[in-house]
Amino acid sequence: MAFDYKKEYKEFYLPKRKPELITVPPMNFIAVGGKGNPNEEGGAYKESIGLLYGIAFTIKMSKKGDHRIDGYFDYVVPPLEGLWWQEGTEGIDYSRKEDFEWISMIRLPEFVTRDEFEWAIAEAEAKKKTDFSKVEFFTYDEGLCVQCMHLGAYDDEPATIEAMDTFARAQGYQPDMGGQRFHHEIYLSDVRRCKPENSRTVIRHPVKVINL
Known part of the structure; x- marks a missing residue:
């Protein structure tokens, strides 16, 4: 059977619909x-x-x-x-x-x-x-991130991102965009074949410890 990265590395491709922290190795x-x-x-x-x-x-x-x-x-x-x-x-x-x-x-x-x-x-x-x-x-080399499964249209992502940001800050982290760290999306649905409201997208944002 063919090796399927989505199934073998579920932590990177199939997160829950609530934010979580994850450390992503170089790929x-x-x-x-x-x-x-x-x-x-x-x-x-x-x-x-x-x-x-x-x-x-x-x-x-x-x-x-x-x-x-x-x-x-x-x-x-x-x-x-x-x-x-x-x-x-x-x-x-x-x-x-x-x-x-x-x-x-x-x-x-x-x-x-x-x-x-x-x-x-x-x-x-x-x-x-x-x-x-x-x-x-x-x-x-993505490193420490917060990620979440987004269900729905791309234009509705801000609500998911807000939840991710709130979760990260509650854990003592803040967004760390810039340089070589970006807003990251992984597309699990073929938008040509599914309705926008059923589209599944992994959203991942780099984070760092909050500077006090």
């Missing part, structure tokens, strides 16, 4: 960065998703080709994730989607080295006749 991803409204048809964000899945499935399906990746095991491609921020804004302003900056990403299995990533880029470009140069090998 490797394939990633594409960009700017702009994610809902724009034909925009950079939607292009990034196509590029990510092109590489993700090149790696997954390598088992059927001549290239053998050392340590390969069959697996379910992990869910799409996103890091989000807006220059000069503390937190996220959902009314200014055109000002979003983002990194779209998909987790890589541990056996994928930088060399294997470079092989996948070259393989995908040769087979799909597409430029994958925007895709990067990205290591993210």
Whole structure:
């Protein structure tokens, strides 16, 4: 049976619908960065998703080709994730989607080295006749965070975020956005196939001890 990161690491992908603290270890991803409204048809964000899945499935399906990746095991491609921020804004302003900056990403299995990533880029470009140069090998060390499962539309996330912030402060922590620490979303639902009110999204925010 294929290894499923969501099932094997439930603490990272299937949190409860109430805030909790968690320490997230470093993970490797394939990633594409960009700017702009994610809902724009034909925009950079939607292009990034196509590029990510092109590489993700090149790696997954390598088992059927001549290239053998050392340590390969069959697996379910992990869910799409996103890091989000807006220059000069503390937190996220959902009314200014055109000002979003983002990194779209998909987790890589541990056996994928930088060399294997470079092989996948070259393989995908040769087979799909597409430029994958925007895709990067990205290591993210997230550390201590507060997270929660959000059920509903993306525009309704502020209520969940407020609950997360309140919980974190009650535990002696405060948000720690900025630098390399971002608003983080993990998408467990296909928005093309489910109603917005049924959409499941993991929301994760970095935190630090409250400065007294």
